[in-house]
Amino acid sequence: MNDKIASLKSQFEEQLANVLETAQLEEIRVAYLGKKGSITDLLKGMKDLSNEEKKTFGQHVNMFKAEATEKIGAKMKELKELQIKKEIESMPVFDVSMPADTARGSYHPITLVQRECERIFKSMGFHVEDYSEIVTDYECFESLNIPKHHPARDMQDTYYLDNGQLLKTQTSAAQNAIYKKYKDDLINKNIPIKAVFPGRCFRNEATDACHENTFFQMEGVMVGKDINISNLIFFMKTMLSEVFQRDIKVRLRPGFFPFVEPGFELDINCLICGGEGCSSCKHSGWLELCPCGMIHPEVLKAGGIDPEEYTGFAFGLGLTRLAMMKYGIKDLRDLNSGNLKAMDQFTDDM
């Protein structure tokens, strides 16, 4: 009987030595150790043996079984390691020098500049307001202390519509509505009106690299008790330093706009030359950037706010101009061209 074990053992050893795949090994395991396996069969042939022999033989078979189980286990481990090794070795080396696919969308540069400005104003407690592009004469002129025949109406060549409305020439057209919207909070709760209102504006003029009939502005107002010129200058300086992310020098000159009094033209020190004088600033060291001023009492009155009680300042920022400055866009017409080769370059850069 022991011969049987010995021959089965040598057969097993031989088969095990030749195994290359885990599946093969599993077959061997079933063939030897399964319910109907060869080793199990050995035990079945024991019935003719004496009890003593049974005992010895049984021991031998069990030893063989334990040995086979262990060997199969070891072999399995070996094969698995080999397989992983093969898998690793068969992995091709990728060509990381290939150009990456960076397909992505893009924002209009105005959106980016506008968001940046909005973020700054929001951080200083301003509401961001939206307003229609088609407005009435009252909104765009009358409520802003620009009565009929006022030269300011000539200054702005307005697109008038056949229903009597017009395409807004300035974001200021939203001022009256904003005062009316927030005046109750101002009067009843002393909550100052702080709002910016970006928007698209239109002027009837021929377009070229520096002129567009369609452009974006952002206007801002702050109205409250004791809002003063000193606040205005402080605020403009702080805000513009945020916009340009550096300490900006500002200077004010008198400027005439019917809806402010006093009105100012605000210059900042030239960003290119730092104030030394260069071709960008026409060698003056200053760039005219935004009109601003103390809101005219008539404009406050039209918005339902008593100018004896409250004062405020207003300012306008040319978003189109800022976008051009920020991105070095030379031709204004690129912005509305719809040309993706130009416009796909602008990604979120905040």
Next chain:
Amino acid sequence: MFLSMNWISDYVDLSGLDRLKLISQFSLSTAEVENEIFFKGSNISGIVVAEIMSVENHPKSEKLHLLKVDAGDGKLTDVVCGAPNVRVGMKTAFAKVGAKIGEITIAPRPLAGFDSFGMCCSEKEIGISDDNSGIMDLPTDIANGTDIKDVYEIDDIVFEVDNKSLTNRPDLWGHYGIAREFAALAGRPLKPLETVDLSAYNNLPKVDMKIEDANCQRYSCLQFENISKSVSPMNMRIRLFYCGMRGINLLTDLTNYLMLEMGQPMHAFDSRKVEKIRIKRFAEPMTFTTLDGVDRKIDENTLMICNDNTPVAIAGIMGGLDSEIVEDTTTLTLESATFDAVSIRKSSVRLAHRTDASMRYEKCLDPEMTVTAIARFVKLLKDIDGGVTVVSSLTDEQAFKYDTININFDKSFVDRYTGIDISSDTIEKTLNSLGFGVKRDNDSFDVVVPSWRATKDVTIKADIIEEITRIYGYDNFDIHTTKAPLYPVRDAVEKSVEDRVKDILVKRFSLHELHSYIWNYYDEFKALGIESEDNVKILNASNPNIETIRKTIIPTQLCQIKTNTGYGADFGIFEVGRVVEGLDENGMCDEHKKLAVTLYSKTLSPEKLYFKLVNMLSSLADDINHEALSFKAKEATHSFQHPVNLNAIYCGGEEIGEIGMIHPVIAKNIDKKSNIVYAEIDIIKFSQIANAGISYEAPSRFPEMEIDLTFVCDTFAPIKAAIDAQNCALIKKVTVTDTYADENGKSITVRILFSHPERTLTGEEVKTQTDAVIETLKKQNISLKG
């Protein structure tokens, strides 16, 4: 407008002060000064008065002469000169060897065979006029060798003020008003204008003059005779030239000089042509020839100066050719008037003729200035030509008078408005220096606005603030932040939705945001076969191509697609922009803010592309409102729409827009080998849909059950409806796992996921649900497959 520091210095002593610094202060306190400052005379030196002692003709040249000149240095200098007006005994401007004219240094040089040791100069060569007809002919009483700069005011600092920055300052349209600003800035007194006392002529007869139209505010005039001089003094001509005008003749120069000095336009008529001055308008249009020889159409709104019924000048704009001063004019009528600013501005626009006079009148000139200007004119004229006689008394009619403006305020008002402490003394001093009448009681002020500021410029307290602060200097302000209570600021939902929509489209779906114009691109639409739909129109569009306001963004977006067909095989663009859907019941534009998306693809089938867009929009709705979209077929209403697969989009029960394909005719015009789909959504409506919110449900610890059912059915909608109708809390998710079409029609496999939060599902309860669904669909003739 060009301004001469010499002229300004006539009225304020600026000695010892840095004039350039004052000019830049003026720019910051009054009106914008252009960057380039002109240092007149700085580029010439060494030019002296010399006498021509002999003149010989050049042997070979007809034009050249050989001169010997005495330049006051005790010898005769040989000069070859080409000027036609040389003569013995003439004194002229002579650039000696070593003199500088611009870049040129005069050196001895041979000229047509003779050596020349200097150059006789014309006015143009010295830079004091554009007269280059001959060399200067100077008065003979000036000593030879005198530097020309000691003879005439050639050295000057001239600066330019941007006219636009003077629109609201009628008082700054002449040097005297500018000098007042310099006086205030320098803290020095303003000298009065030198005038004659016109009351001396009160006994003389009046001019026959009558204002017959309210647009003439004031008309003052005076008549003269015996004018013997015709050329104005050199210094006067230099000033005119430096300020951008040319010397013409004494009278014209004087009226121009007065205009540049006081800002008051004046006009001199031949008295024979204005025996009965009437200021009026004509009911009938006519043609009138102005003194520049141009025939101009005059309509019933244009104010005219007339001799009885014959027009002689367009009021405030330009005189007529027929009433101009001519050779044999003996008596002159000098006009000094003010007119209604709007009337002059409108006439000047209608005539398309803007003159130095009309430019000033449209700023609302001070009517109190007319008489002073005449008194000043007489003073200057008599100084130049002593023989002049005044032959009329001052004739002056004032039809309109501005109210005197009193403004009361106190220091606390100034403090509140400025946020800084400007002393009452400074306030008083500043206002006084600008000509305001100031009555002060400690910190209380009662201010009278001077007439030259009271025509429109300074009317309220806030205007006074400007006067005080601009002279104080904004650079001198101590700046500080506001004192205001703190409150939270919430974003408007429309705003945040718009931002998020853009972020999702750009970042998740790689779309490109573009901007287009608000009007139909008539020509481009036509090229693509898109109808330019009638809508609200711009009345004054410069170009019919931009005349009609758009009703939808899609056509403009299709033009953009056309522009970009070479950009890539697949791309998508979007815009958040405005459209007008006609007029509302009040006749106002029905303006809407829309999100327009257009996808272009050379690689995807129409269906794949369509669903790509459906998925994008559904993502937006899911992300932003936690809502699903639904669609409902609609009829085409625009020429660009493909009639098939045009669907209205619903979100939260609300119709918010549409999705569709492009009409094949237009699609082919854009690109034959690609597919285009679009959607347009009312982004305000979309953002106002209530957010369905997140209702958290803990995942069940018990096994879920998935049941797949395949129905023979063309669309998913009835299956979805049948499942939804069960309203069964156990159904957690319904997905389509397969669609299949064969000769028996289309079949759809849905997978329904069942789950119970607290226990294991029973096969029975799941079966009850699925059986009910199958039963419902069976009634609609939709059966399970196979």
